[in-house]
Amino acid sequence: MMFSILNMEFSDRVKARMKELKISAVELAASVGVSKGAVSHWTSGSNLATGQKLVALAKALRCNENWLMTGKGTPDQEHADPSFDSDYALINQLSAKGSSGNGYINDHIEVVGGLAFKRDWLRRMGLKPEKLCVAYNHGESNWPTLTDGDVVLIDISSKSPTSGSMFAMHDADQEVIFKRLIREISGGWIIRSDNQDKTRYPDMPISAEGMRGVDIIGKIVWRGGAM
Incomplete structure (x- = not known):
């Protein structure tokens, strides 16, 4: 899946720095101020460090945050980014696209940067930075809610x-789609595009049992794009 590929690249960089500096998981956990389990998540690729934990991890591994997160540049390259301020959370921005049409195949996923969000806004929305990612919309089937090239959280x-x-969901072909879910009185569901042209973008009914088999990546909670 798209996120395991991303996490594996991050974990490789963490393990490489630990090996080079001869730092154990216990020592790294103590330096960053997290549990050994958190370090295990980072090195196994099951989770990413974000926000202030990313800053602390980079400091402990004697490298800059940008290289650790994206792999771009060199470990010792200077990196000053105001989005790492304590008032903001830097959310990983992926190269991944989701289609508002028939689905989008992402052959390769990588972190291409970060998008800063105010921490107090995230708290008000009940969102946790480490459980968020930013991707791109492709297509017009959800117009006017989403237009081609919009950024989604x-x-x-x-x-x-x-x-x-x-x-955001995977369809039967493991392509990423962005669709709205509507519950029917019968208990079934409709996978719907917001575009009102139902000749081009028809509703897709699915049974309650079928819905349980749908691979949901996560809920789209914000969008950003041109006016």
Whole structure:
């Protein structure tokens, strides 16, 4: 899946620095101020360090945050980014695209940067920075909600379908789609595009049983794009 590929690249850089500096997981955990389990998540690729934990991890590994997160530049290259300020959380921005049409195949996913969000806004929204990622919309089937090239914020901790919300999902061909879910009175669901041209973008009914088999990546909780 798209996120495991991303995390593996991050974990490789963490392990490489630990090996070079001869730092154990216990020593790294103590330096960063986290549990040994958190370090295990970073080195196994099951989770990413974000925000202030990323800053502390980079300091402990004697490298800059940008290289550690994206692999760009060199470990000792100077990096000053105001988005790492304590008032902001830097959310990983992926090269991944989700289609508002028939699906988008992402052959390769990588972190291409970060997008800063105010921490107090995230708290008000009930969102955790470490459970968020930023991706791109492709296509016009969700116009006017989403237009081609829009940026979307995805909460990957929210995988349970809720009626009226828009989600990032994998379709049957493992392509990424952005669609709204509508619960029917019968108990079934409709996978819907916001575009009102239903000749081009028809509703896709699915049974309650079928919905349980849908691979939901996460809920789309914010979008940004041109006016």
